Amino acid sequence: MxxxxxxxxxxxxxxxxxxxxxxxVGGFGVPGTPFTLIRALVDHGARDLTIxxxxxxxxxxxxxxxxxxxxxxxxxxxHIGLNANMVAAMNESRVAVEFVxxxxxxxxxxxxxxGMAAFLSDIGIGTRMAEGKQRVTMPDGRSYLVEPxxxxxxxxxHAAAADGFGNLRFAASARNFNPLMAMxxxxxxxxxxxxxxLGGLDPDDIHTPGPFVDRVVALPESLPEVYGVVKR
Amino acid sequence: MxxxxxxxxxxxxxxxxxxxxxxxVGGFGVPGTPFTLIRALVDHGARDLTIxxxxxxxxxxxxxxxxxxxxxxxxxxxHIGLNANMVAAMNESRVAVEFVxxxxxxxxxxxxxxGMAAFLSDIGIGTRMAEGKQRVTMPDGRSYLVEPxxxxxxxxxHAAAADGFGNLRFAASARNFNPLMAMxxxxxxxxxxxxxxLGGLDPDDIHTPGPFVDRVVALPESLPEVYGVVKR
Amino acid sequence: MSSSDSxxxxxxxxxxxxxxAGMVVNLGIGLPxxxxxxxxxxxxxxxxxxxxxxxxGPVRAKGSEDRNLIDAGGxxxxxxxxxxxxxxxxxxxxxxxxxxxxxxxxAFEVAGNGDLANWMIPGSFTPGAxxxxxxxxxxxxxxxxxxHTDKAGRPKIVASCSxxxxxxxCVDRIYTDLAVCxxxxxxxxxxELAAGVTxxxxxxxTGAPLILPAGEIPRF
Amino acid sequence: MSSSDSxxxxxxxxxxxxxxAGMVVNLGIGLPxxxxxxxxxxxxxxxxxxxxxxxxGPVRAKGSEDRNLIDAGGxxxxxxxxxxxxxxxxxxxxxxxxxxxxxxxxAFEVAGNGDLANWMIPGSFTPGAxxxxxxxxxxxxxxxxxxHTDKAGRPKIVASCSxxxxxxxCVDRIYTDLAVCxxxxxxxxxxELAAGVTxxxxxxxTGAPLILPAGEIPRF
Numbered sequence: 001m002x003x004x005x006x007x008x009x010x011x012x013x014x015x016x017x018x019x020x021x022x023x024x025v026g027g028f029g030v031p032g033t034p035f036t037l038i039r040a041l042v043d044h045g046a047r048d049l050t051i052x053x054x055x056x057x058x059x060x061x062x063x064x065x066x067x068x069x070x071x072x073x074x075x076x077x078x079h080i081g082l083n084a085n086m087v088a089a090m091n092e093s094r095v096a097v098e099f100v101x102x103x104x105x106x107x108x109x110x111x112x113x114x115g116m117a118a119f120l121s122d123i124g125i126g127t128r129m130a131e132g133k134q135r136v137t138m139p140d141g142r143s144y145l146v147e148p149x150x151x152x153x154x155x156x157x158h159a160a161a162a163d164g165f166g167n168l169r170f171a172a173s174a175r176n177f178n179p180l181m182a183m184x185x186x187x188x189x190x191x192x193x194x195x196x197x198l199g200g201l202d203p204d205d206i207h208t209p210g211p212f213v214d215r216v217v218a219l220p221e222s223l224p225e226v227y228g229v230v231k232r
Numbered sequence: 233m234x235x236x237x238x239x240x241x242x243x244x245x246x247x248x249x250x251x252x253x254x255x256x257v258g259g260f261g262v263p264g265t266p267f268t269l270i271r272a273l274v275d276h277g278a279r280d281l282t283i284x285x286x287x288x289x290x291x292x293x294x295x296x297x298x299x300x301x302x303x304x305x306x307x308x309x310x311h312i313g314l315n316a317n318m319v320a321a322m323n324e325s326r327v328a329v330e331f332v333x334x335x336x337x338x339x340x341x342x343x344x345x346x347g348m349a350a351f352l353s354d355i356g357i358g359t360r361m362a363e364g365k366q367r368v369t370m371p372d373g374r375s376y377l378v379e380p381x382x383x384x385x386x387x388x389x390h391a392a393a394a395d396g397f398g399n400l401r402f403a404a405s406a407r408n409f410n411p412l413m414a415m416x417x418x419x420x421x422x423x424x425x426x427x428x429x430l431g432g433l434d435p436d437d438i439h440t441p442g443p444f445v446d447r448v449v450a451l452p453e454s455l456p457e458v459y460g461v462v463k464r
Numbered sequence: 465m466s467s468s469d470s471x472x473x474x475x476x477x478x479x480x481x482x483x484x485a486g487m488v489v490n491l492g493i494g495l496p497x498x499x500x501x502x503x504x505x506x507x508x509x510x511x512x513x514x515x516x517x518x519x520x521g522p523v524r525a526k527g528s529e530d531r532n533l534i535d536a537g538g539x540x541x542x543x544x545x546x547x548x549x550x551x552x553x554x555x556x557x558x559x560x561x562x563x564x565x566x567x568x569x570x571a572f573e574v575a576g577n578g579d580l581a582n583w584m585i586p587g588s589f590t591p592g593a594x595x596x597x598x599x600x601x602x603x604x605x606x607x608x609x610x611x612h613t614d615k616a617g618r619p620k621i622v623a624s625c626s627x628x629x630x631x632x633x634c635v636d637r638i639y640t641d642l643a644v645c646x647x648x649x650x651x652x653x654x655x656e657l658a659a660g661v662t663x664x665x666x667x668x669x670t671g672a673p674l675i676l677p678a679g680e681i682p683r684f
Numbered sequence: 685m686s687s688s689d690s691x692x693x694x695x696x697x698x699x700x701x702x703x704x705a706g707m708v709v710n711l712g713i714g715l716p717x718x719x720x721x722x723x724x725x726x727x728x729x730x731x732x733x734x735x736x737x738x739x740x741g742p743v744r745a746k747g748s749e750d751r752n753l754i755d756a757g758g759x760x761x762x763x764x765x766x767x768x769x770x771x772x773x774x775x776x777x778x779x780x781x782x783x784x785x786x787x788x789x790x791a792f793e794v795a796g797n798g799d800l801a802n803w804m805i806p807g808s809f810t811p812g813a814x815x816x817x818x819x820x821x822x823x824x825x826x827x828x829x830x831x832h833t834d835k836a837g838r839p840k841i842v843a844s845c846s847x848x849x850x851x852x853x854c855v856d857r858i859y860t861d862l863a864v865c866x867x868x869x870x871x872x873x874x875x876e877l878a879a880g881v882t883x884x885x886x887x888x889x890t891g892a893p894l895i896l897p898a899g900e901i902p903r904f
Contacts, residue, residue, distance in 0.1 A: 001500075003519055003546035004486050004508030028735040028772070031752045054772070081811030082758070090810075102734060102815040103776025107346065110773045114339065114553065115560025115602060117376045118352040118368075123780070124817055126852035136350075136368050138380065144349045146368065160752070165510070165519070165546040171436060172752040172769055173735050179771045183557055199545030204403060205437055207771075209518045209548035211488045211510060211563045229749045229760065233720075235739055235766035236706050236728030260515040260552070263532045286552070313591030314538070322590075334514065334595035335556025342553045346773065347780025347822060355560070356597055358632035392532070397730070397739070397766040404532040404549050405515050411551045415777055431765030439551075441738045441768035443708045443730060443783045461529045461540065 003198055005164035006216050010040040013189045013215045014154075017041060022050040022152040024109065024185055025063055026178035029055065029082075032170065033062045034158035034191045035226045036219055041156070042069050050074040052109070052152055054102065054177050056086035061226050067095065076150070078102035101129060104147055106180055112151035113183025113212075120144035155185030157213075162192035163199070166213025167206045175207060182208045191217040235430055237396035238448050242272040245421045245447045246386075249273060254282040254384040256341065256413035257295055261287065261314075264406035265294045266390035266423050267458045268451055273388070274301050282306040284341070284384055286334065286409050288315035293458050299327065308382070310334035333361060336379055338412055344383035345415025345444075352376035387417030389445070394424035395431070398445025399438045407439060414440045423449040471641035472611075474658055477502040478684040479568060479609050479639040487565040488512055488558070490599055492582075493537040495609045496568035512564060514595040516555045519547025536595060556595070560602045567603035569596065571610045571638075573625045576652035576672030578635040580608065581627035593630070600631035612640035612669050619671035621645065621652070642666050644684065651675050656682045691861035692831075694878055697722040698904040699788060699829050699859040707785040708732055708778070710819055712802075713757040715829045716788035732784060734815040736775045739767025756815060776815070780822045787823035789816065791830045791858075793845045796872035796892030798855040800828065801847035813850070820851035832860035832889050839891035841865065841872070862886050864904065871895050876902045 014037060017023065023041070027033030041049075042065050049071050056077060057064050064085055066072045074096045080086040090097040100108065104123055111119050122144055124130045134146040157178045160171035168190055170178055182188050190208075195218040246269060249255065255273070259265030273281075274297050281303050288309060289296050296317055298304045306328045312318040322329040332340065336355055343351050354376055356362045366378040389410050392403035400422055402410055414420045422440075427450040476495070480502035483489055490512045491497045503509060511520035513535040520535055521542035529540035558564055573581040580600050583593045600606055610620045621638060637655075638645045643666045644656035653675045654666060663681065667674050696715070700722035703709055708730045711717045720742075723729060731740035733755040740755055741762035749760035778784055793801040800820050803813045820826055830840045841858060857875075858865045863886045864876035873895045874886060883901065887894055 001503065001505060001511065001521060001544055002508050003510055003544055028756075029754055029758050031735075031754055077812060079812040079814035081814075087811065097812075099812040101813050101817040102772065103779060103818040106772035106776055107348065111351065113561055114557035115562065116339065116351045116353045117370060117374075119343065119348045120350040120352070120378070121348045121780075123821060127817070127849045129813070129817060134371065136378065138349060138378070139366065142349075146352070146370070148370065163546055167546060167548050169436070170769075172750060173733070173737055173754055174752040175769055176735050176772050180773050183554075183561060186562075197545075201546075201548075203517075203519070203543055203547045203549045204401070206548040206550075209550050209554065209558070210546060211512065211518050211558050212561075227751060229751045230758075233723065233725060233731065233741060233764055234728050235730055235764055260536075261534055261538050263515075263534055309592060311592040311594035313594075319591065329592075331592040333593050333597040334552065335559060335598040338552035338556055345781055346777035347782065353560075355601060359597070359629045361593070361597060395766055399766060399768050402549075404530060405513070405517055405534055406532040407549055408515050408552050412553050415774075415781060418782075429765075433768075435737075435739070435763055435767045435769045438768040438770075441770050441774065441778070442766060443732065443738050443778050444781075459531060461531045462538075 024181035028176035032174035056080035056083035112149035166210035258410035260408035288312035288318035344381035398442035400440035798867040
């Protein structure tokens with residue numbers, strides 16, 4: 001027995017993302033954002049996309065490029081405060097933005113990745129976050145909000161290291177939403193700063209197991225500047 | 233700033249487990265079972281315990297000792313087929329056994345550890361597993377079972393390595409339920425084969441973060457035989 | 465691969481042929497695990513064990529076991545290059561989210577409509593379901609491997625299960641020592657015959673109505 | 685620790701005194717983060733960042749940043765020995781499951797009953813709540829740090845919030861440049877006074893009814 005290899009280049013990795021697709025994008029700020037795969041998606045040109053990402057990056061980088069190119073129709077996110085373009089696009093109704101509290105967003109994605117339908121939580125009860133949400137009363141007599149699972153057609157993931165089978169490892173705070181989204185998409189595409197041969201990752205050290213990952217894209221040794229420390 | 237140390241000996245670690253407590257116990261078969269903490273709980277003597285564990289170990293080891301000592305009143309588990317004592321105790325109604333499908337057990341514990349109330353799933357619909365369970369119809373018109381969160385007063389965890397702050401690492405298939413249970417108890421007690429100084433574990437390599445762990449017990453360098461390969 | 469021409473080995477070999485390159489597969493204890501002997505070594509396949517392993521490798525020889533590394537059946541296994549360990553929640557996330565391409569399971573009873581009973585015999589065998597429920601309900605494809613009849617000669621394929629179900633309508637294909645049968649919307653179809661076995665024998669030993677295809681039935 | 689006797693620094697130092705040994709603490713952006721300057725270096729405290737860090741250490745100097753290591757406010761931080769990284773689901777599991785002992789947050793408005801509004805001003809500031817909702821609702825103890833009045837001199841402590849709530853009834857204690865106020869079942873209690881501030885001044889600048897304790901009010 002042996003495991004197979006799923007290595008592919010960035011352009012081919014995103015080539016079958018159709019118009020109207022839902023696409024999860026990893027990252028919290030710069031760390032963990034798959035800038036190369038996003039750039040490939042811009043070049044690919046699929047439109048009417050629903051993007052699911054914790055934040056909207058900053059002007060001129062990351063998913064802001066999908067906004068500027070007109071490819072993003074909807075955004076499900078927890079916070080867009082660092083991207084004035086996105087705030088403007090929301091206010092002008094050019095993009096439909098759905099806000100989800102950050103921990104609920106994380107857990108709805110994980111719930112999708114775990115093959116469940118929803119979870120019940122009291123987060124947001126007593127605020128406008130609870131408005132319009134389905135409620136369930138549990139045997140303890142308390143009422144909870146139904147938080148439906150989030151899944152997507154594709155997930156774009158940034159990893160520090162991968163092997164050809166798709167096992168992934170993340171670095172520091174670049175982990176964030178990446179392992180959750182890797183579980184929750186029908187097709188998961190991971191870019192990795194370092195692609196090792198099979199066996200190059202200790203099985204105890206893997207953050208996302210290969211069965212969740214469909215395609216692995218190796219990044220160039222010299223990373224584009226956008227991955228670096230943000231100068232302010 | 234610095235982090236504190238939570239190292240304690242096994243007897244003191246379990247000394248405040250009261251009669252009637254619920255206790256989660258890690259492990260799947262031998263790997264990951266905290267045999268030393270279980271032994272300490274036997275010596276401590278708390279009675280009327282609700283034990284939550286994937287399986288019932290085998291005769292003469294692990295939680296079978298809590299059965300034989302008469303300390304176990306209830307067991308929530310997925311499978312007890314390797315322990316004839318437990319099957320007999322169940323059939324003679326000496327212990328109330330509640331069976332939960334293994335993946336649902338894992339996820340109910342994680343849901344407790346994540347501070348949610350329940351999750352919705354279709355697992356078991358159309359079987360007797362669904363009998364008596366609360367149901368919710370989601371907007372898609374489909375009916376799901378409400379699977380309530382499982383939490384416990386205490387969790388007994390076996391780790392391969394720990395630091396004094398309670399960061400944990402597991403080895404191979406000894407991980408199993410341990411990280412989930414570590415999240416889901418009011419007081420989490422971990423035994424570790426190797427206790428390192430703070431900084432001895434790379435932050436990227438930690439399976440259970442210290443904030444979930446209250447007490448760390450160092451195991452002797454020469455492990456008792458029960459931790460070894462099972463001879464059949 | 466000894467006695468590879470026995471009906472039992474042919475059944476295992478036939479099931480092995482449905483394990484395809486790139487699949488993630490979970491094999492139940494007993495007959496399903498033995499299918500492995502017939503999987504070509506060069507075929508890229510990822511074995512999943514529900515206690516938290518992807519990339520399970522061969523069982524270790526006595527004396528070289530790793531005390532921390534068992535599969536869900538308790539066998540001391542090895543890992544392949546590219547294996548990963550994870551917790552039980554992640555393990556079943558793989559199963560429920562559609563990442564498990566195939567599971568092969570044993571059966572006490574399997575019905576013509578795909579109902580499976582393989583975890584409980586009320587009053588005599590009640591150890592708990594373990595991970596069987598999720599595997600049966602959520603693997604993309606579910607195969608059952610079983611002798612066509614039990615030791616008393618009674619059919620294992622029945623019109624309707626009398627035992628508590630593991631999952632309803634979950635089985636796609638049944639591999640026996642006599643035949644391969646497919647669960648279809650129209651009913652149970654006799655898809656293939658074992659060497660030397662007649663259609664009449666299979667029909668006689670099957671407790672569920674069996675649809676016989678037109679034309680010659682392939683042999684295995 | 686410059687100007688450590690300014691009202692603002694005294695407020696920060698006062699809040700820091702409620703960070704106790706062994707706590708897991710999350711500090712919001714702005715004033716709350718600045719409390720750190722007043723935490724004794726020897727005090728064992730675990731800082732949590734909701735983007736996936738326990739054991740956050742000091743901010744790094746320019747030029748020595750790690751591009752992969754920011755806190756939830758985007759600052760390039762370091763880690764303490766014993767730190768851990770985890771995903772966003774585990775991070776909020778810490779918050780919701782009762783493992784976060786204390787959070788200190790900023791406020792647009794905080795009401796006498798503990799209602800907090802700190803994430804949205806309809807029509808002018810609507811960037812999304814980020815992680816504020818869970819922090820406010822689920823930390824075992826919630827402290828708010830705010831100037832007692834806004835730049836126009838209007839009270840930040842109000843009888844009832846006019847802005848959308850972050851969480852209702854979540855605040856335990858309010859630290860301002862003038863006073864420490866506790867949310868109690870009976871109402872908002874004036875617990876401590878800043879040096880040189882009179883009870884009358886605090887009452888005049890507070891928009892919610894304030895319960896004055898019998899006896900002398902402690903100073904900070």
